[in-house]
Each structure stands twice: as C-alpha cells, then as structure tokens.
Amino acid sequence: MNGTSAIKVIKWNFISVLFLLAFGSGVCAQNDTISSAVQSITRDELFKHINYLADDDLKGRDTGERGQRVAALYIAGEFRKSNLERAFGDKEVEGYFQRFTMVNRDFGFFYAMSRKKYRTNYSGIIYKGASGTSTKQWVETNPVFIGSTGNPDYSKCNKEAALLVTEGNRSLNAMIDSLGELTKVRLLFIAVNDKKLFTELEANYWSLERFQLESDYKKLLDHNVLLRDYFSFRNDSISLVLLSQKVTKDLIGFKTKDLLKKAKKSENLGEQIAEDSIWSYYKGMDTLKVKLTENVGTIVKGTEFPDELVVITAHYDHIGWRDTSNYNDSVVIYNGADDNASGTSALIEIAKAFQYLADQGIRPKRSVLFLPVTAEETGLNGSRYYVQNPLYPMDSTAMVINMDMIGRRGYLMRKGKKKVYAAAFQSLEKKSKDLNKKYDKKNKDIIVDYRPGLIRKLLWKKGSDQYSFTKKCVPAIAYFTGLHKDYHKSTDTAEKIDYDKLLDITRHVFLVAWEVANNTEDFPINRE
Template sequence: MKKNILAVFLFSSCSFLYAQNPNTLDKAKIYAATISADNLKKDLTYIASDELEGRDTGSEGQKKAADYIAKRFADLGLQPVASDGKGGKGYFQHFNLYKKGWKDAYIKIGNKKKEFFKDYYPNGLTSIPQEESVQVVFAGYGVEAANYSDYKNIDVKNKAVVILEGEPKDAAGKSYVTKDGEKSEWDDKAGFTRKTSLAAGKGARMLFVVSASDETGFKSLAAERRVVLSRFNRMSISQATTPEQPTTNPVFYISKAMAAEMLDIKPKKFDKLVNKMVISGVSSAGSVKESKVSVKAERGEVPVETMNVMGFLEGTDKKDEVVLITAHYDHVGIQGGQIHNGADDDGSGTCAVLELARAFSQAKKDGFGPRRSILFMTVTGEEKGLLGSQYYADKDPVIPLANTVCDLNIDMIGRIDKEHAPREDYVYIIGSDKLSSELHQISEEANNNSVKFQLDYTYNDPKDPNRFYYRSDHYNFAKHKIPVAFYFTGVHADYHRPGDDVEKILFPKYRQITELVFHTAWGVANRDERLKVDSNKP
C-alpha cells in the first residue's frame, strides 16, 4: 500500500524529474516514442543468429557481434573514446582475459602424438608441467584380493600402469574376485578409488584406465569430459602469480585401441589378453613386454583476447558528468554440439542499448541532447564472471569513476517468468534504492510517466536466495559506490539453453521496457543536481 501512495504522489507532482529541466517531459515522450520494436528485432535477429555461434567470450562470434555494435555506434555518430593502442580513439576497449587450462598436453608413442580429449582424457585437472618418459606396464584390472591379484609378478614403481575398467568376470558376468561370484568392492566407482589408491601405494607414477566403451562411445565420453572440466577452467582479468602444482598420481582414461598402442601390441592381441582372463580367471598382468611413452599435461593460463564496445554521446552544460548504460553482449557459445544463441540473455539488453543510443542521438541532432553525457557500453565476459565490467571498473575506467553518475544495466528483458505468466507488463528493478534514494524515485516516476509497468522489487530483497544484485554487470559499479538500477524480467525454461531464440522474444513488452530505461536515463541526465549517494543498503 505504501508503494502505491508514493507512486500517486510522484505522478501527481512530476517535479522531481522535469520541473527545472530545459528538456521537458513532452520532449522525453517524443523521443521515447521513436524506440521501435522493428529496430530491436532487426538488431537482435543478427546478434542472436547462428552465424555468431553463441558469442562465447573470445570467440569469433563474439568478435563479429562487437564489430556489428561498433558499426552501429559509428553510424549513430557516437564518439569513440577507448584507446586504440596507437595514440588514437576507437570503439573497442581491448584487453586479455586469462583462462586456466592445458597449454600443452599430449601422450607421445614413438613419434606419434595422441590428441588430448580425443584419444584420451584426464580424470581431473591433471598437471604434468614437464614431459616425462615412463615405462608402461599392463596390470590387468588393477585388483589385489585374496582370491585374485594382478600385482603378483609385476613391479609398477615409477611406471605408467595400464588397467581395465571394472573387475575380472567370467562369460556369465560372475566375479572372479569373490567366492560366490557376486560383484566385489573392486567394481564401479568405489572400485575405481580403491584401484587408484592401490596403484599409488605401490609407487606407480600414473594410471591409465582402459574404457569399456567402444571407440564411438569413448569419443563421446572424451567430448563430454572436455565440457565438464572446462567449467573449472575459469577466466580472470589478471594473471596468476603462482603456477599450479604437479599432480602426484595422475589418472587418464584411454580407449582400447590406444591401450594396444601404448603396450606396443596389435589391437587383436590386446583383445586376446582380455578374453584370456575372462575364460581362465587368471590375470594377464605382466604378460606383455614393457614399452615406453612420453606424457605431458602442462597447465597454465592462456590469454583470451576480447573487448568491451563503447560509444560516447557528449552532453551540454553538465557534460563532465556521465550516465552509463550497459548490457553484456557475450553468451555461452556452443555446448554439447548445440549453438546457444542467447536472444534474451543478453541479446535483448545489447540491442536495447543500441536502440537507446539511437533515440538519444536523434534527440541531440534535433537540438535536445542530454545535459549530462551518456556512455553506451556493451561488455564482454559477463558469463565468465562479470569480467568485462570488472576490467572496466577496476582496471581501466575510460570515464573516471568519480565522473560516473550511475549505471543503468539491462540483462534479459525479452521474456516472462513463471511467476508472472501470462502477464507481460512487469519488470524486476534491482538495486535502484541501494545507493541512491533519488535514483529510486526517478525510476518510479519515469515508469508512472510512461509505460506504467508493475515494478517488481522481489529480487531487491537482500535475503533473496538468488542474489541477482551480485550477478550482473551493474555490481562492478555498485561496489565503487556508483548508483545502479538493474532491469530484468526473470529466468525461464530456455535460460542458458539452445532454445533461447529470437522467435520467443515478446517484442511489444521488450520495447516498453527499453522505453522505461530511456525515461529513467533522460531524467538522470537532465536534472539540475547530480544524483546523491545517500544510501548504503545491502
């Protein structure tokens, strides 16, 4: 009830935003009305197209998106303000991110190098920084029990030990390890841990587990493992100061064909070794002459070239004070062989920034430009940890943070969530009151003077478990005590999935939220006094 009373008061007075401004509410409405769903759709159809392959940070698709955005800024007459590295100015703020990963990884058999995550894959974030030449010994299933042992007649100290998955069984599937033929403790995941501990305890340098899958199945497993492990290879805006420590007892998975190569025998002979154990119940460990391979899995930080894209609209009498309007233009790329186009996340915010830039540029051409300057910026690396905005705010603020009045950040405004469906006329506002009560008031009044949406503050609650306030690019400005407002319409079934496509965007709603951001930016940019930082809410 209190919110409704406040809204009525603000709407009736209209003084907070416009009474002392040379640019009137009527002018704001004129240029807000130029915001076009057709323009938004045209831009988004390209930004979220398959051609850009999901705009993963550092990818060619992300760079194509950056080129498109920069051209749009240039066509609108926005000023380039980022250093081009040659003493001039450009639209790109170039920088490197640093991704942890494998810089150089291979297994060399003779003169042939086997391909990482294709011919073999690691069990974890394995680190072998220098090439190691090791003897290879076959140890059957890697089992040591009362009724069965693969380690009786072999020495594995400082060697690469090749073992089979699972436990020794007869043709009927009964275990040779247990007296009753039931599955033993050496099978499945628990058995894997037991096997690795046993090999390490006997001094093995590394372990190679032969997958039970056929060649096609193994390649699928290797590809899946690459995706899983890549999630742990996080990016950073800074290089690490200490190298990763070598793995004490690394474990790799290999195919049957590669096992035969490592043991320097024909694939058919390897199959015979396995079949012999099935028939006889006697280990074939040590029955193959030892061979030698070279192994390296150097981990480190790989530089990833990327860029923020920005265009500057100079203000009039208060041009040294700057309003920032942001969205992230990266997405998650290709996963599991499927392109994730990210139409809503955050193609919607990116194209809203372009349309806002067009509307404000037109106002300036007509002689009604904003009093304060506006920096329109689309940032990279949000999906990797808000890295593009972090780089800008923490390392290279092109506009000094002291001159930055606020950040209006747009991230996912093209769909609806299940909490509001089928209603479309809402938007979550996050953070508008946390640092400036005035920004919050301007936001409320801008809504009442324009689209009259339901402004939902559910996610503004510091107790909200989703913690969205900390999960988009505005936070990198808020932590520097710069007032922010985050526009968001919630998650949906296609969040970070291949179904986040242009066809599902609700363009009338999307256009109206973009209009709301325009009115808020107009109010902040044209008021007499700079926003006060008078709050410090969690």
C-alpha cells in the same frame, strides 16, 4: 516474489512526461524533441538487432570466439551509423573497442574407477596432464607405493604408475622439483593427507581453469607460493593426480594417515598396495589458453558536468555452442536471445535516442557512457576490466544502469502482465522507487517491480555486471524480467522475445537514464 509490491507504469503519456521534464526557456520545443526521441525507439529496430545477434551464424557469441567479435563489430557499426562518438580512441572503428586479454588453464580430463567407486577431476581429484599427453589413454594399473613426499624412495619405482602420500606443504613443493628422477613413471598419484591443503588447491584449481583477466590470473599465483609452485610445474611425461582423503580411501583402499604409517617402513616401499587395480582414463595436457576480447563503448558528452558519468551497460556475450556430433551428428547453439541480446538491443536504441537529441542540440548535463560488455558469462570479466581501467575515474561515476534479460516473462510473473524488475543497490532503493514512479502512472500494461526481494538479494546482487560497479560503491539500477525455462538453453531464441514488452521497457529505461543524467540534485555523486 515474497510479497513484493508493484506499480503501474507508462503508456507513454507524453503530456505527463513533458510536464516532468519541463525547465528553462524553449521548454515546449525541447520537450517535443524528447518525445520524438522516445518514439525513435522502435519495435522494428529491436527486432532487427536481436535477430542478428541471436542468429545461428554467431554461434552463441562465446567470449573470444568469432561470433562474439562479429557481435562487437555489429554494435560498433550501429553506433557509427548514428554518428555516436567513439569512447576509447580516435580510430575509425577501433575507437569503439576496449580490448583486453583473458587466460585460463586447461589441465585435461581424468577419470578413475576402482573397488566399484569412480571419480573424476570434478570430484576430489586434481589432475595436471603431462605436456606430452595430447591423446586419450586408457590404463589399468596398480601404482607402486614409493613413500611420502617428505622422503620418497624413487629407486623403488620401476612401473608406469606410482603412489605418494603428502607429509607437509613444503615437502610437496620439494617433491615436485625432484620429479625428474622418476624416469619410468607416467602417472603419479599423490594422496594429500592435509584436508585444508587439498581444499585450497582444489578451489584455486577451478579458479585457474575458468577464463579470467590476465592480471587476476597472475595475481592469484603471485600471492600464493604453494599454488605457484604446483601449478607452474610442467613435465613432458608425468601426469599428476592429487587425491583427496576420501578419494584415496575409495580408490586405494587406505586412509591417508595409514599410508603415512606404511611410508615409514621400508618393506612397504616398491609394493603395489592398492586393494584393486585402478582403471584410469585421461586425455589432454596442461595448457595455458589465451583469448582476446573487447568491450564496446560510445559516449555522449555532457554540457554542465562533462566529467561526471552515467554508465548504461548490458552484456552482449553468451555461452557459445557445443559439439554433440559424438552421439547425434550435430552441434547445439546457445543463441542467447533474451540473455542478453535483449538488453544489448535496448542499449543500442537508447544510445541512438540520446544521439538523436544531441543532433537537435539537446545534450544531458552529465556525460553518458553506453558500455556493452563482453565476458559476463565467464564471471563478469568485461565489467570487471572496465572498472579497473575506467574511461573516467570511478569516483566520477554517478550511477550505472544495467539491463540483463529484459525480453521475456519469468517464472514468477503473473500471466499476461508485462513486468520488469528494477533492483537498486548502494542505498538507492528509495530513490529508485521514486524515479520509476515518476514515469509510471499511466501505463496499464507494464508493471515495474522496484523491490524484487530474492531477485535483488540472492541473484542480482552478484548475478550481473552492476556488481562490478557496486563493489566500487557506484549506485546501480538493474533491470531484469526474470528467469525462464529457456535460460542457458539452445531454446533461448529470437522468436520467443516479447517485442512489445521490450519496446516499453527500453523506452522506460531511456527516460530514467535521461533523468539521472540531468538531475544532479537528486542523484549527486556521493561516496561517503
């Protein structure tokens, strides 16, 4: 990792830990209880959680699907068994959930081949399937050229496929409004002459196609008239196929600027001008999909500063499953044992350890929110929703601690060493180093790398849920054991987890979280 240095950590030398945590009257009894809380985090419980969450029956915990909802109920059930307080309401089970809606647009799939060139709506084509196009179709066609969007001649089209070339942004919108005049056309190719316009449309095409918060979806369309007009267009019979300048040349055989010249001559209108027929395959209609999903939350209230918050988070969703029955009569399940049943299991056990202390009358000075979030794999949407709708105001959040993939040995870790990266953000690097070192000196089996170089700068700055918080200027520490060959594959399974390593990391994060929740002097709330 570019020469990053490492420090040796804890073998749970409790004499050292007791010394570090000692304060006030009744110190010995309290420290004995904290030691017992550390020991209450067990390998067996971590094993149980991961094997449940990464079981085939949950089918990869895809956001909004049955497996993800079952996982949410399991986590809430574990909180409830430990008498942990509901964070989001008073209802028996519902109070553990922060529910929200996500949406996406499925525009359908389009494939075209002509002149030995082929393209899809993943490479220079924007496709919007007609609302009546629910089945797959193969079409061989040579579209009729009907001019430019500024002055189309719909009377020249008596075929099922037509071709237009754009002439300015506004005329594209006007043309879309008048498409009802094309009574016979089923497939309308639109060659976009404006490179900037196509790039903008294509970028937002992908933004709308991935699942996102409903509020973000509406905001994207509300702030761009062109996009709103184009993407809100619906037609029962006409599928739109927008072509980039390069794809127009590949499929039609003409540059868009040459098509504009042809559009000015009436003798070219109504002609099939493509150099060769276009084979088109398309299926699916433009559909708005809606998913209901939920973050899970429990809180341990603080004593001296109950309105200040430390957030412990880990995402519990994964990428689901894929039907491969077309070619091997099976399904592929992405179990996500390390990503991120490992972090979720650690979070559950840390929450239970905090509650163990609370049951003995020992509570942190600050409140601590344990927040397993959903929809990380769709773009950090669960944590994004939380920071937009926080339990406490964001300026009352002292720190977030995130755990994502903490159960394996990544590519860059030395063989035989139990190593975990601790990436710090929002000017927390020095304090994170000191904080980890405070509990690290006696353990020869784990290395905490508190300066993970490229991991911090490239992957982890925006790569997991702490980013939603750091965008709100909340300091963060993110724990991570590195990428490996099973990342986002069906082979990320429970038997490959290093449970001894996960146990040590979980206990370490518990002690760090306890320190942050009580040390208001070294970790003040400061947004300046």
